[in-house]
Amino acid sequence: MVAFVVLTVPLFTWAVYILLFSVLTAMAISSCLPLRQVFKRAFLIEVPLVLILIPLPFLNQTAPLKALDWWGITLHISWSELLRVGVLMLRSWLIIFSMVLFTLTTPAGELLTSLSDLHVPAVLVTVISLMWRYLALFVDDSQKMVAARELRSVPARRGKAGRFAQNIKSAGSILGSLFIQAYDQSERIYQAMQLRGFDGTLRSWKKEPLQNAQKLQMLALLMVGILFIMGAYGIDGK
Amino acid sequence: MENEQVAVIAVKDLHFAYADAAEILSGISFSIKAGEKVAIAGPNGAGKTTLLLNLTGLLPGSGQVTVNGMRLEKKNFPAIRQSVGLVFQSPDDQLFSSRVFEDVAYGLIYQGMGKEEIALRTQQALEEVGMASFEQAVPYHLSLGQKKRVAIATVLSMRPAVILFDEPTMGLDARAKKQFLQIARTLSQTVLVATHDMRLAAALCSRLLILDEGHLVYDGPLQSALQDTALLERHGLDRDW
Numbered sequence: 001m002v003a004f005v006v007l008t009v010p011l012f013t014w015a016v017y018i019l020l021f022s023v024l025t026a027m028a029i030s031s032c033l034p035l036r037q038v039f040k041r042a043f044l045i046e047v048p049l050v051l052i053l054i055p056l057p058f059l060n061q062t063a064p065l066k067a068l069d070w071w072g073i074t075l076h077i078s079w080s081e082l083l084r085v086g087v088l089m090l091r092s093w094l095i096i097f098s099m100v101l102f103t104l105t106t107p108a109g110e111l112l113t114s115l116s117d118l119h120v121p122a123v124l125v126t127v128i129s130l131m132w133r134y135l136a137l138f139v140d141d142s143q144k145m146v147a148a149r150e151l152r153s154v155p156a157r158r159g160k161a162g163r164f165a166q167n168i169k170s171a172g173s174i175l176g177s178l179f180i181q182a183y184d185q186s187e188r189i190y191q192a193m194q195l196r197g198f199d200g201t202l203r204s205w206k207k208e209p210l211q212n213a214q215k216l217q218m219l220a221l222l223m224v225g226i227l228f229i230m231g232a233y234g235i236d237g238k
Numbered sequence: 239m240e241n242e243q244v245a246v247i248a249v250k251d252l253h254f255a256y257a258d259a260a261e262i263l264s265g266i267s268f269s270i271k272a273g274e275k276v277a278i279a280g281p282n283g284a285g286k287t288t289l290l291l292n293l294t295g296l297l298p299g300s301g302q303v304t305v306n307g308m309r310l311e312k313k314n315f316p317a318i319r320q321s322v323g324l325v326f327q328s329p330d331d332q333l334f335s336s337r338v339f340e341d342v343a344y345g346l347i348y349q350g351m352g353k354e355e356i357a358l359r360t361q362q363a364l365e366e367v368g369m370a371s372f373e374q375a376v377p378y379h380l381s382l383g384q385k386k387r388v389a390i391a392t393v394l395s396m397r398p399a400v401i402l403f404d405e406p407t408m409g410l411d412a413r414a415k416k417q418f419l420q421i422a423r424t425l426s427q428t429v430l431v432a433t434h435d436m437r438l439a440a441a442l443c444s445r446l447l448i449l450d451e452g453h454l455v456y457d458g459p460l461q462s463a464l465q466d467t468a469l470l471e472r473h474g475l476d477r478d479w
Contacts, residue, residue: 109336109376129336136378137330188331191296195319196392197348205343205356 001225002098006091009232016232017090024097031105038104042097049092057082108132122202134185138178145174245269246306246400246428247293254285254292254299262288263299264452272399275422275429277439277460280449281474286432287327289449290402293430294322306399320349323393327405329385333377338369338388341377345396363395364388367421383414390421400428407435436477440464448473 002020009016028038060081068075103111112132115125149170190198247270254263262285270276278286291297293305295315303310306321326332335341342363346356364370367387377385386406393401406422407415415438422429422442433439439446439460446463448456450473456463463469464477 107376109374112336130334133334133336133378134330185331188326188328189334191291192324192326192332192334193344194296195294195322195324196345196396197316197319199316199348203347205340205347205353 001221003095005225005228005232006094008229011084011087013232016228017094019228020094021097024094024101028101031101033101033104038097038100042093042100045096045100046089046093050089053085053088056085116204122204125204126202130189134182137185138182141181142174142178145177149174244272245304246272247430248302248304249293250302252289252292252299252301252303254288254297262452263292266301266449266452266454268447268454268457270400270428270430272428273426274445275443276431276445276447277443278430278432278447278449279434279436279439279473279475283451284449284473285452286449287404290324290404290430290432293402294319294324320396321399322402323396323398323400324402325386325389325393325404325406327408329382329389330377332389332392333385336376337373338364338375338377338380339373341388342391342395344392349396359395359397360391363391366394366424367391368417381414383410383417386410386414386418387421390418398427400430401425403429403431403433405433406431407433407438434475436464436470436475440477448475450474 002024005016005020025035028035057077057079058075060078061076062078062080065076065078068077106114112125112129115128116122153166247268249269250267252263252266253261255261266289278289280286288297292299293303293310295310295312295318305318308314308318310318333341335344339360342360343356346359351359361370361373364373367390369384369387369391372380372384372388377388380388403422406418410418415435419438419441422431429442431439431443443460446456446458446460447454448463448469455473456469467477470477
């Protein structure tokens with residue numbers, strides 16, 4: 001719903017963004033989630049997007065321009081583009097915030113069931129399910145390897161930079177080793193699936209169809225979203 | 239009693255080698271009667287797991303393997319895999335679903351059973367291993383012992399004639415080992431256990447096969463083998479383990 005609203009309202013509808021932020025924060029607080037951790041996670045997920053958006057004010061030369069002198073290099077930055085990028089970051093962060101909130105408050109099993117109910121292709125649901133199931137195992141394994149590395153590490157004599165380089169090097173070995181483990185495990189999982197009849201087609205346990213109450217909840221949520229959008233267009237005066 | 243004389247597994251001159259590697263199984267021959275509980279022991283790399291994978295057709299060896307009266311060939315795989323269940327060494331290889339229920343029901347769904355039958359059999363299988371209250375649990379959150387029991391339930395739900403266990407007590411504490419033994423003893427199926435744990439073998443099985451470097455070096459009563467310390471030592475086994 002948040003993504004639907006954020007992507008539909010006009011770009012500079014600050015009131016809607018503030019309202020959405022307030023609603024999401026209230027939901028996080030009422031769910032007893034540690035706000036700092038939730039924000040931190042949402043910001044971390046936002047980082048790759050920020051890296052993609054940062055060059056835009058320098059590349060898209062829409063007036064008014066401002067010249068910036070950095071170490072003898074003159075860069076022209078577009079203020080209007082900077083503002084647009086800022087709003088895009090805010091919009092994407094709100095969507096990420098809602099996703100983080102959703103994943104922290106919804107058990108993975110229900111999430112996968114919901115995807116099936118929404119007719120997401122079975123192959124996609126299975127891939128997500130397997131990723132979710134085994135990611136935690138690989139995180140465990142990688143943590144064990146990192147711990148083993150720490151226990152065997154000679155105290156750094158080459159300063160922080162040398163230690164960083166050493167860590168990067170061993171991280172490569174750890175990743176390589178994890179890849180091989182993951183590959184081997186995928187073979188064994190496939191064997192286990194074959195033994196229980198897997199024939200290349202995906203079949204799953206179909207639960208009861210959506211209840212009327214659930215359909216009503218979805219409808220109510222959709223109505224709230226539409227109200228937000230209508231309000232936003234009203235605020236914008238269009 | 240008559241049924242107990244029928245060989246459910248018959249292996250004749252089985253050879254297997256991985257690509258570009260030495261032979262792992264060299265001319266293995268044996269047969270197992272219905273209802274027998276047999277231990278397969280041997281040092282690391284002896285070929286125990288490879289033998290189990292060959293018995294299910296997951297690895298293609300040369301030789302003649304008959305399971306439940308069917309020759310082990312591609313056209314018979316669905317029927318054979320319905321009658322032979324394999325419990326893997328690591329339960330994480332076997333529990334790949336997001337809920338315990340889905341894992342136990344997986345094989346039944348592929349057998350095309352109705353929802354009621356699936357629910358009933360899944361519940362029964364979980365009850366047999368004492369995990370009935372964990373139907374909606376996430377496999378990752380279970381202890382190793384609990385995962386092992388659920389892995390057994392994934393096989394029991396399919397009601398196979400033969401159950402193969404690969405190192406079933408590996409990594410388990412004393413209580414979990416005891417629980418496994420209790421479950422395994424109640425099984426009416428033919429059971430093959432690949433293990434290093436000679437105490438487990440002695441508590442569960444009456445017959446022992448010893449594999450070493452791909453050869454079947456002993457096939458006989460387990461108690462006789464346990465008395466033969468030299469035989470056990472020669473093949474990397476120890477009855478006090």
